[in-house]
Amino acid sequence: MADAQLINNVIIDTDVGVDDTFCMANFLTLHRKKRCKVLGITTVCGNITTENAFQSACILVRDVLKVTDVPVFRSGCSEFNDCNCSFFYGQDGHCGTLKKQSNRLFSTPNQTSEQFLIEQLKTEQNVTVVAIGPLTNLAKAELLCPGVLKKCKEIIVMGGTVYEPGNCPKTKMESEYNFGMDGKAAKCVVSSGVNLTLFPLDVTSSVRFDIIELLNRSSRTKQKEFYKDCIEGTFNAMVLHGETKPEDKRLTIHDVHCFVYHMNPQLYSIEEMRISVDEEGRVTREKGESQIRPVRVALSGKDDSEITQLVLGMFE
Numbered sequence: 046m047a048d049a050q051l052i053n054n055v056i057i058d059t060d061v062g063v064d065d066t067f068c069m070a071n072f073l074t075l076h077r078k079k080r081c082k083v084l085g086i087t088t089v090c091g092n093i094t095t096e097n098a099f100q101s102a103c104i105l106v107r108d109v110l111k112v113t114d115v116p117v118f119r120s121g122c123s124e125f126n127d128c129n130c131s132f133f134y135g136q137d138g139h140c141g142t143l144k145k146q147s148n149r150l151f152s153t154p155n156q157t158s159e160q161f162l163i164e165q166l167k168t169e170q171n172v173t174v175v176a177i178g179p180l181t182n183l184a185k186a187e188l189l190c191p192g193v194l195k196k197c198k199e200i201i202v203m204g205g206t207v208y209e210p211g212n213c214p215k216t217k218m219e220s221e222y223n224f225g226m227d228g229k230a231a232k233c234v235v236s237s238g239v240n241l242t243l244f245p246l247d248v249t250s251s252v253r254f255d256i257i258e259l260l261n262r263s264s265r266t267k268q269k270e271f272y273k274d275c276i277e278g279t280f281n282a283m284v285l286h287g288e289t290k291p292e293d294k295r296l297t298i299h300d301v302h303c304f305v306y307h308m309n310p311q312l313y314s315i316e317e318m319r320i321s322v323d324e325e326g327r328v329t330r331e332k333g334e335s336q337i338r339p340v341r342v343a344l345s346g347k348d349d350s351e352i353t354q355l356v357l358g359m360f361e
């Protein structure tokens with residue numbers, strides 16, 4: 046019998062980089078096995094532009110992973126659409142490999158990402174939102190419908206950094222990318238009093254995945270060429286941007302930890318913290334007495350090999 050914890054409604058809010066794909070593909074594998082229900086994928090500008098995020102997510106879900114029963118939405122928010130955001134993963138968010146898979150152009154659905162979030166949170170029970178891009182859509186939903194985010198069972202966020210240096214060029218590396226790209230949104234969501242678990246750079250940068258292991262396991266799948274391009278493309282981008290050395294054949298896959306945590310929260314050291322976020326997306330720990338509701342913050346992985354095994358489940 047499936048673990049009752051895993052029978053859960055999930056909405057994935059994503060800016061559709063390669064690390065997002067590792068998280069999404071894993072959730073869609075669970076969805077296929079009926080161990081969770083992915084209600085929808087809401088895309089947002091972040092790693093790539095608003096339009097590219099929508100198109101890339103559609104190609105990934107429909108043409109690469111062949112999932113037909115999960116709707117994909119385009120963000121109605123374009124606050125930072127003109128940003129130069131494709132520097133790391135390229136314009137398709139996947140080092141060019143998604144465009145090799147399909148050049149289909151998808152039409153925009155009638156509902157926007159934030160409208161879908163509001164509708165689902167109002168009507169569905171037991172919804173976990175997995176937020177792995179800038180928090181623009183979530184903040185917009187909260188702005189349009191105050192209190193709506195509190196209807197989530199939990200929001201699992203990849204974002205922010207507590208002790209480690211940031212990685213967002215827009216804020217001169219003073220904040221993590223998702224928080225820095227839309228600091229106001231991050232501030233809004235973190236201070237909204239929702240049941241929130243945060244995966245900051247502190248944990249997502251410290252756990253690294255062996256490239257040979259990823260390539261070996263992904264070579265058994267129908268999408269092996271796609272995964273090979275994603276893994277090698279990400280590694281090359283990490284080397285280019287000084288995030289690793291060429292001889293260290295391991296990847297960081299930031300967003301995938303939100304999936305692993307959903308499967309087994311015990312694999313992380315998690316602390317309750319009172320934090321605040323400023324409009325540049327910088328995270329500050331509040332000291333002493335404070336009215337701020339604490340959030341759970343994952344600071345490190347407890348067992349890297351167990352974490353890796355759960356991630357490799359997507360290649361079954």
Ligand SMILES: [Ca+2]
Nearest residue numbers: 060065177178
């Ligand atoms: Ca992301």
